[in-house]
Amino acid sequence: DPKLQSIDVSQLQIQKSTTPKDVMPHDQLVFGRTFTDHMLSIEWTAGDGWLAPRITPYQNLSLDPATCALHYAFEAFEGMKAYKDRNGDVRLFRPDMNMKRLNKSVSRIALPTFDGDAFIDLLKRFCKIEERFIPSARGYSLYIRPNMIGTQRTLGVGPPGSALLYVIASPVGPYYPTGFKAISLEATTYAIRAWPGGVGASKLGANYAPCIVPQMQAATRGFHQNLWLFPGVDERTGQQEDFVTEVGTMNLFACIRSPQGKPELVTAPLDGTILEGVVRDSILALARERLVPEGWTVSERPFTMRELTEASSEGRLMEVFGSGTAAVVSPVRNIGYQGKIIECGLPPDKEVGEVTLRMLDWITGIQYGDETHEWSVKV
Numbered sequence: 001d002p003k004l005q006s007i008d009v010s011q012l013q014i015q016k017s018t019t020p021k022d023v024m025p026h027d028q029l030v031f032g033r034t035f036t037d038h039m040l041s042i043e044w045t046a047g048d049g050w051l052a053p054r055i056t057p058y059q060n061l062s063l064d065p066a067t068c069a070l071h072y073a074f075e076a077f078e079g080m081k082a083y084k085d086r087n088g089d090v091r092l093f094r095p096d097m098n099m100k101r102l103n104k105s106v107s108r109i110a111l112p113t114f115d116g117d118a119f120i121d122l123l124k125r126f127c128k129i130e131e132r133f134i135p136s137a138r139g140y141s142l143y144i145r146p147n148m149i150g151t152q153r154t155l156g157v158g159p160p161g162s163a164l165l166y167v168i169a170s171p172v173g174p175y176y177p178t179g180f181k182a183i184s185l186e187a188t189t190y191a192i193r194a195w196p197g198g199v200g201a202s203k204l205g206a207n208y209a210p211c212i213v214p215q216m217q218a219a220t221r222g223f224h225q226n227l228w229l230f231p232g233v234d235e236r237t238g239q240q241e242d243f244v245t246e247v248g249t250m251n252l253f254a255c256i257r258s259p260q261g262k263p264e265l266v267t268a269p270l271d272g273t274i275l276e277g278v279v280r281d282s283i284l285a286l287a288r289e290r291l292v293p294e295g296w297t298v299s300e301r302p303f304t305m306r307e308l309t310e311a312s313s314e315g316r317l318m319e320v321f322g323s324g325t326a327a328v329v330s331p332v333r334n335i336g337y338q339g340k341i342i343e344c345g346l347p348p349d350k351e352v353g354e355v356t357l358r359m360l361d362w363i364t365g366i367q368y369g370d371e372t373h374e375w376s377v378k379v
């Protein structure tokens, strides 16, 4: 894309850490709490574009207190993972999708675009340097967090004249403290995550902080996450409904059997309020390839809490699961809604349903290189 601003990979400067950290045993990892030895940084100015990329020891940033990111939320990020395959090779999963999405996110908030292919080259160099931190146990990986901030020193609200794109990495296991267990969602009716015409589809930090107070309130009632709804009129019935959107930390899928007995995998359409998940897209593609021949319908369509409630009470809600880079494929046990609990098809003694598990196996099989697939990119 000629509009993307170039990064000169040949200018990469590498300064290795002289105080290597210990690698923590994978079963002691808490999501996003420990970091590798190094970080990758590239500064940008409106006059000079992207400057020489640098890999340096992991260190604090030095920012002027007036830095625009700290005042007006000029910040966008990505979530990606590096996996170690059984030969010990390192793999990324669909990194081109993350580059496209980050370019889309930063463009929305007047931050500079960048050449995604050049950035993937740098990420590969970075992953090689941090290779010893990548856990090889299944379900574990190196979480990679590219982050772009506006660094202009000004209290004036305008396009930042300088920016910083940097990457840190954290060895991780499951995202939720419950481990590989089914979670409970509270369908939130008093707060809205994203609006039509808003920025819900962009991966901006500003989409996340406002979700924490509702999450804390849901936690007091025993729920792990919120399920974000959007109220609207169902065109098919003319009735006011709560439409299911996403979880904030993941997209949401439901497996619903129709009254006629036909199974459907459904998720909300990308209408601008839904984060355009890489795993979401992968699940849809795999479902179209592998579930449709078994008689499934795969739908990106608006669906409502009424539909889930009715399907659950009639025994037709087969499974519900979330998808995300951090969350991978996470089974959902139940959803609290208007003071009632909607059971999502999981027997009490089970943590994951059959379709959810198959999807998890397909996705992780590709991510860890067990299945040869163009989505898995060797470092």
Ligand code: COI
Pocket: 078, 079, 080, 248, 249, 250, 324, 325, 326, 327
């Ligand atoms: C991811 O899945 O990578 C995300 O960015 C979600 C975040 C809650 C960790």
